[in-house]
Amino acid sequence: MPPIKESTWKTYKRLFGYLKPYRWMFVGGIITGALFSAVDVTIIDGMQRVIDEGFVEQDERFLYKLPLYLIIAMVLRSLFNFMSEYAMGLVGRGIMHDIRMQLFGKYLTLPASFFDARTGGEIVSTMTYNVERIGTSVSDAIKDLVRDLFLIIGAIGLIFYHSWQLGLIFFIGGPLVAWVLRAASKRFKEISRKLQNTMSDVTQVTSEAFQGYRTIKTFSGESQETQSFYRASNANRRQQLRMVITKSISSSLVYSIAGLALAGVILVSADLILSGKLTPGGFTVCFTAMASLSKPLKTISSMNVIIQQAVAAAQSIFAILDRPDEPDSGTVAVERARGDIEFKSLTFNYPSNQQPVLRDIHFHVPQGKSYALVGKSGSGKSTITNLLLRFYPVQPGQILLDGRSIEEYQLSDFRKQFALVSQHVTLFDDTVRNNIAYGINIDASEERIIEVARQANAWEFIQKLPQGLDTIVGDNGTNLSGGQRQRIAIARALLKDAPVLILDEATSALDNESERLVQNALDELMRNRTTIVIAHRLSTIEKADQILLLHEGQIIEQGTHQELLAMQGEYAKLHANQFRD
Numbered sequence: 001m002p003p004i005k006e007s008t009w010k011t012y013k014r015l016f017g018y019l020k021p022y023r024w025m026f027v028g029g030i031i032t033g034a035l036f037s038a039v040d041v042t043i044i045d046g047m048q049r050v051i052d053e054g055f056v057e058q059d060e061r062f063l064y065k066l067p068l069y070l071i072i073a074m075v076l077r078s079l080f081n082f083m084s085e086y087a088m089g090l091v092g093r094g095i096m097h098d099i100r101m102q103l104f105g106k107y108l109t110l111p112a113s114f115f116d117a118r119t120g121g122e123i124v125s126t127m128t129y130n131v132e133r134i135g136t137s138v139s140d141a142i143k144d145l146v147r148d149l150f151l152i153i154g155a156i157g158l159i160f161y162h163s164w165q166l167g168l169i170f171f172i173g174g175p176l177v178a179w180v181l182r183a184a185s186k187r188f189k190e191i192s193r194k195l196q197n198t199m200s201d202v203t204q205v206t207s208e209a210f211q212g213y214r215t216i217k218t219f220s221g222e223s224q225e226t227q228s229f230y231r232a233s234n235a236n237r238r239q240q241l242r243m244v245i246t247k248s249i250s251s252s253l254v255y256s257i258a259g260l261a262l263a264g265v266i267l268v269s270a271d272l273i274l275s276g277k278l279t280p281g282g283f284t285v286c287f288t289a290m291a292s293l294s295k296p297l298k299t300i301s302s303m304n305v306i307i308q309q310a311v312a313a314a315q316s317i318f319a320i321l322d323r324p325d326e327p328d329s330g331t332v333a334v335e336r337a338r339g340d341i342e343f344k345s346l347t348f349n350y351p352s353n354q355q356p357v358l359r360d361i362h363f364h365v366p367q368g369k370s371y372a373l374v375g376k377s378g379s380g381k382s383t384i385t386n387l388l389l390r391f392y393p394v395q396p397g398q399i400l401l402d403g404r405s406i407e408e409y410q411l412s413d414f415r416k417q418f419a420l421v422s423q424h425v426t427l428f429d430d431t432v433r434n435n436i437a438y439g440i441n442i443d444a445s446e447e448r449i450i451e452v453a454r455q456a457n458a459w460e461f462i463q464k465l466p467q468g469l470d471t472i473v474g475d476n477g478t479n480l481s482g483g484q485r486q487r488i489a490i491a492r493a494l495l496k497d498a499p500v501l502i503l504d505e506a507t508s509a510l511d512n513e514s515e516r517l518v519q520n521a522l523d524e525l526m527r528n529r530t531t532i533v534i535a536h537r538l539s540t541i542e543k544a545d546q547i548l549l550l551h552e553g554q555i556i557e558q559g560t561h562q563e564l565l566a567m568q569g570e571y572a573k574l575h576a577n578q579f580r581d
């Protein structure tokens with residue numbers, strides 16, 4: 001076993017911390033696990049009386065009582081089995097639940113940069129697979145460990161109690177078998193790793209050959225491909241053969257050693273029985289005890305892998321739990337801002353990339369005005385809104401809300417000042433009502449919800465849903481149409497009634513009727529609010545108080561629609577290209 005690193009010790013210590021609330025249950029699990037094994041050891045030990053008193057001496061009373069003893073033993077065994085499994089299961093699942101809750105809470109406070117650097121799959125698998133590993137290592141691995149340890153101690157004790165000579169043979173033969181198995185499994189691992197590589201070469205060459213068949217045929221590459229495939233397949237064949245050889249050698253060795261040990265056991269036993277030092281019952285006990293050791297010894301030797309996996313899983317979870325939360329050094333409380341926004345000399349690059357994506361951005365959105373951000377894909381429009389929402393710390397430059405740097409505000413107060421309607425509408429698998437009254441508005445009255453749904457042009461279709469406001473929208477609103485989803489998002493924003501609105505218009509076209517309904521709802525939402533809109537619709541752009549044209553992270557033109565058209569610059573070109581009839 002490799003030496004345990006300090007960080008591994010720390011992980012163990014920290015994991016033990018999670019046991020604390022369940023410590024009595026855990027102790028209970030250990031005690032009942034030990035009792036379970038004690039019953040097994042007692043049953044093995046009882047074999048001596050069964051053979052010597054029951055069958056050799058033919059003690060009638062004992063023989064008739066035997067089934068009763070067996071029933072008592074089995075009932076106790078089942079009882080302890082249930083109790084230890086229940087206790088350890090409860091501890092394991094409890095720890096899993098606690099870690100999951102902690103991790104989920106952490107995910108909610110981590111900065112946007114954390115999520116940028118990871119795939120959704122990674123985050124979900126940490127939450128499910130890694131947490132599961134820890135839970136099962138307690139509920140299954142530790143449970144087995146406890147039972148097996150006690151069984152091993154008891155069984156070895158029994159062998160030595162009945163005959164130290166047989167115990168000695170076991171102690172010489174046992175480690176020898178273990179050593180062979182260990183060496184073989186090391187070799188298996190190595191070969192199977194190589195085998196996997198050679199197998200992936202075979203698949204790689206095969207799929208290349210089929211995907212690139214046009215190139216192969218056109219360039220007459222058949223013989224070249226055949227050679228590559230031969231090399232890959234032959235390497236795989238050789239590794240497979242090695243695996244077969246190692247397997248057969250190791251099993252032959254194990255059988256030979258086991259056979260030798262068995263011969264030794266029988267020889268010594270015969271001698272001991274003939275000299276009266278061992279009864280047939282004692283011999284049966286030793287033999288059964290030896291046989292009963294193989295399973296727990298095997299389980300314990302594989303336990304290390306399970307525990308190491310759990311430690312690795314715990315380390316990856318702790319690494320996330322130890323990450324700093326979203327920075328919030330702001331101290332200024334704000335009930336309701338006016339909504340005056342200013343960007344000052346702002347240059348920004350994402351943490352993962354040194355290349356600036358915004359350069360020297362200046363603009364001022366007075367309270368209640370609507371500003372449209374337009375520009376090609378990748379020009380930096382979403383980045384501006386991400387920074388305004390404090391998803392990333394602002395580097396050189398400043399963003400001001402009501403004349404104060406946004407970082408000075410307490411984060412939770414600050415975010416209450418914004419409503420976001422994104423083209424990627426996020427609806428939760430809940431009722432329409434809870435999707436509208438989401439977050440801080442969860443207790444909104446029914447009248448208020450209906451009012452905003454009306455303003456968002458959503459009430460008409462909500463009424464027609466099977467359960468009205470209480471209809472479940474499905475995973476991310478799959479039961480609703482695109483336009484309906486957008487109108488629910490607008491109703492949600494209306495209910496929040498924040499002074500600043502960030503609008504990321506959908507690029508995908510809705511049909512005319514839906515478009516009109518959504519547009520009217522948006523007009524309602526934008527009224528009397530400072531609005532920054534990533535604009536794709538001509539109507540929004542035309543109506544905006546100012547349009548900012550972004551190009552490679554810089555504002556290259558600014559003005560009203562008419563002013564920009566009159567300039568005959570980039571905006572006019574973009575407009576002509578995008579909205580040509």
Ligand SMILES: Nc1ncnc2c1ncn2[C@@H]1O[C@H](COP(=O)(O)OP(=O)(O)OP(=O)(O)O)[C@@H](O)[C@H]1O
Nearest residue numbers: 116350352353357376377378379380381382383384
């Ligand atoms: N999380 C991120 N990490 C690293 N780079 C990013 C990240 N998000 C965006 N970028 C990069 O920043 C630049 C600006 O992207 P941004 O999303 O702001 O553009 P956009 O104008 O909103 O584009 P679109 O209209 O396609 O949404 C792009 O080059 C993009 O690759």
